[in-house]
Amino acid sequence: MNDKKLEKLGVYVCHCGGNISDYVNTSKVAEVIQQEPEVHMAKDFIFMCSDAGQKMIAEDIKANDLTHVIVASCSPRLHHMTFQKVVSEAGINPFTYRHVNIREQVSWVTSHDEPAATEKAIRLIRGAISAVVRLQELAAIEKQMIQVGAVIGGGVSGMTAALDIANQGLPVHLIESSPVLGGRTLDLDKLYPYEIPADKFVQNLIKKINSNENIYIHLNTEVVDTAGTIGDFTLKLKRADNKLVNTEEMQSFEIIENESDAINVDELHVGTITIATGFDTYVPLDGEYGYGKSKQVITLPDLIMHLNSYKKKRLEINGKIINKVAMIHCVGSRQIEDVHPLREGATLNNGCSRTCCTATLQQANRLKDMFPDIDIYDLYRDIRTYGEKEVYYKKASENNVIFIKYPDEEIPQVDTNGSLKIRTVDELTYGLEVEVEVDLIVLAVAMIPRAKPRLIETLSLATGVNGFLQEAHVKLQPVESPVDGIFYAGTAQGPKDVRESTMSASATSVKASTLLKKEIVELSPYIAEVNTEICDGNGDCITQCEYNAISIVPIDDGKKQAIITPALCVSCGACVPACKKNAIKLNGYEITTILAEVKAMVKEVIL
Amino acid sequence: MDKKNNPKILIISTDACSYPGIDNAGQKHLEYSANTYVIRTLDPVIFPVYFYLEAFDAGYDGIYIASCGTDSPYKNTFEKLSARIELVVAEMKKRGLHYSQIKLTAICTVCADHFVHELNEFIEGVVENMPPKIKA
Structure with missing residues (x-):
């Protein structure tokens, strides 16, 4: 901490050109806040983020020897860093600055009740006052970078x-x-x-x-x-x-x-x-759409590899001349519980693989270009040739690829006994049952991790x-x-x-x-820190840390203690409640500070 | 304020997900109760059981935890948080508080409408189940 008196606080309430002051009585807010014991000065101004606003704050800090500053204005996501810089340049540790959001979370959501909005703004600022005087001075952690x-x-x-x-x-x-x-x-x-x-x-x-x-x-x-x-x-x-x-x-x-x-x-x-x-590609289960039961059921990557080096005039796969092809989308993607079969221990992949609709139609067009007489049935749930990829869909339509839209929860049935048949329901023809005999089934398999x-x-x-x-x-x-x-x-x-x-x-x-x-x-200073006077090294915190940031080391007299590797700490805070002795805190987010803020916000407001 | 119809709600938000989402509700000028107070955390997993109980003791009628859910940038924190809230609910029961006075949910950066809808539902539930001494 610096040598200055702790509670000498400046609070600045922004009008945001009317975005706040049209709905919140900002001068009343400043007047009420001025009465708080820690507050040395409270001011309201039309635009705190303007040059004039920033200059006013900087001059006040120097002229009044302020120790802490709070600005109540728009979201901290917009101007927290702006004001951190202002206070830092004026000699205050930037990590003790506090920003209160009275625009996005007050005036813009309470536009028909000025007393309520004003009271809420006062409560939020009171919370910040309670927190700011407890904030520790922090500094970014500096580390040498290997530039490789x-x-x-x-x-x-x-x-x-x-x-x-x-x-x-x-x-x-x-x-x-x-x-x-x-x-x-x-x-x-x-x-x-x-x-x-x-x-x-x-x-x-x-x-x-x-x-x-x-x-x-x-x-x-x-x-x-x-x-x-x-x-x-x-x-x-x-x-x-x-x-x-x-x-x-x-x-x-x-x-x-x-x-x-x-x-x-x-x-x-x-x-x-x-x-x-x-990524890896999904490998269908034995028997899924006939895969593994018939050599004429292959995956889309298999087809692409086959065609990449194919020179003959007629398509032949596994010794069979191919005249009719069925292509099935969403194999291993967009899986639905109790509809799609799963490998033992596998988790449901309900995500869309995004690329396979385009790749399937690209290969359908390729087949048509190479072997114009071939018939292609495209069995899909939704065609997701997003953006300009729609050209593949358009070309496939022009190439007379026959589209069959099967219901999400009724997957096509493949019969591999005798000739290869595929049966499904077509939503494009209002639920007509379709059965097609084909020479080849191509499965558009998912991208999986x-x-x-x-x-x-x-x-x-x-x-x-x-x-x-x-x-x-x-x-x-x-x-x-x-x-x-x-x-x-x-x-x-x-x-x-x-x-x-x-x-x-x-x-x-x-x-x-x-x-x-x-x-x-520069690393964030918001990292966990162990109070070495309280820690007994029991290790409860280690089990909660998913990032190997905590280790237990021996100290004097055969005792142990937890230590944190700052650069490994990601600031999640999971270790904090694990310690029954409250020996760990997350700098910048101390529980006592947040509780003080929370409690200060419920105190009565008299307008 | 009329406590019966206007309960005091503490909203715990996350830097990565729900705080921007709640801001988004403001950007869309969606109205919700003024008796709601947002605090900003990196992840609510940081709060021990006593934090919630002390907040109730201080005068909050409901606590709405707007977490990142399974989208949390931190590993397994949602699972840990869920387990913690179960402990909080058990302690609340001992103190005569109703389980509807706390809600753990996930709010994303653009979940503005969802947030307001859920918050209003939560407040209705809090009002409905307030203990008689407060409700009267």
């Missing part, structure tokens, strides 16, 4: 992420578990929207990677363990000796490991980690309801993990097409590069 990035996964997302980081002049390690770069894109046909052949797209990326001196490629290499935190992560690598590099394939894609890359590296030290480990439990566990990452890696915030932090310095790219995070994957990789790289460019990284 790592990207785990060498598919198109990983390659794009690595290239974008490298193009910022930063060294980056690209770690791929298989012998080649390219990932699952190598198994595709042409890519939306420009219909570039997938292999050409991958080759182009690989050429750029090989010519970039900032990228260090590690093929056949798994990350088996990690340690450390933002700015200084350690990755333990294992190069799979039994996975020999396919030199023929390597040459065809011009991948050449530099001499420096070929060193059998055991450990890497990096400042940020980008996870681009991709790639099983990387070790990596998820060692990096303390969160997964969402469908098992994909979950970002810190879907809109505000869409490529950031909850762990500082770890980012997501591509389909590790959820179903995406190639364009979306590379876009997310570029977004990730901006985030990673911004950090890597700094020599010193």
